[in-house]
């Protein structure tokens with residue numbers, strides 16, 4: 060069966076859900092092999108085998124940690140040239156998309172970024188679902204040139220648990236002589252994002268977002284989120300106004316979320332915002348305008364001032380918790 064390379068998205072060896080999604084797609088195309096950039100002692104192969112990886116290539120070199128994306132693109136081009144995989148699947152992170160673009164140039168191959176699904180088409184080509192126009196349409200795009208390269212948006216599918224191989228996973232260390240040119244841009248400092256004690260937005264099961272309707276005051280949004288153990292998101296209008304960091308923007312040019320519950324407060328429901336949260340299980344909207352487009356998508360809507368509504372909801376939830384109700 061043809062080999063499919065999957066670039067592992069991990070933090071210090073802890074594999075993120077995106078990798079499980081990519082491995083699930085890879086199994087539809089052939090035999091998944093994981094590509095792990097990092098020290099082998101941090102790798103837990105079982106995390107990859109559980110979702111179908113039969114092999115893992117470990118690439119451990121200071122260049123992958125200390126430089127920007129070029130060394131990873133070079134290493135992947137080496138794997139494409141020597142292993143001749145049938146496709147390369149990469150997470151749609153900012154880094155992943157730049158690595159993919161460089162790999163596409165190096166291998167003269169077709170690339171689709173921000174796909175929401177990957178399958179084998181009837182003609183045998185790698186076929187992707189690619190949302191366009193802010194998610195209003197989904198196009199079907201086949202890659203017919205070179206080694207197909209696809210980046211998959213996080214939270215595109217629910218990977219089945221324990222669907223993978225039960226045989227031991229093969230681990231192979233790969234040494235690539237990274238060129239000096241690829242090491243030209245070096246990372247000189249890293250700063251961790253402040254830990255706000257809230258769940259990661261992309262993976263949270265409850266998200267409470269605020270928009271321009273907050274007027275820049277996110278206190279009620281944050282208090283409501285904290286009483287639910289939720290992540291906080293923001294619309295682009297709130298981010299552009301400097302009220303909230305871009306890393307927490309939900310939408311077409313921000314994070315895609317698929318929580319069980321999404322609460323949109325003071326958000327009108329522009330198509331570019333909906334593109335990042337339309338797959339939420341239940342949507343609650345709080346807006347003072349009864350004609351706001353967000354109510355067209357919401358399962359439950361409250362017409363009113365968001366501060367008043369969220370503060371009342373927070374107080375009620377807190378008091379029920381306190382009384383054990």
Ligand SMILES: Cc1cc2nc3c(=O)[nH]c(=O)nc-3n(C[C@H](O)[C@H](O)[C@H](O)COP(=O)(O)OP(=O)(O)OC[C@H]3O[C@@H](n4cnc5c(N)ncnc54)[C@H](O)[C@@H]3O)c2cc1C
Pocket residue numbers: 269270271272273293294295296297308309310311312313324325326327328329330331332335345346347348351363364365366
């Ligand atoms: C290429 C492109 C990409 C984009 N990407 C994104 C993206 O990733 N994410 C994104 O969000 N947007 C994105 N946008 C912007 C998008 O088009 C909208 O402009 C933006 O989503 C509007 O944000 P908003 O809903 O907070 O503001 P508005 O549209 O101004 O809506 C504010 C809402 O708050 C309500 N409101 C006001 N006061 C209160 C109150 N006190 N209580 C309750 N409700 C109140 C109003 O009735 C209104 O419905 C993009 C646009 C473009 C062109």
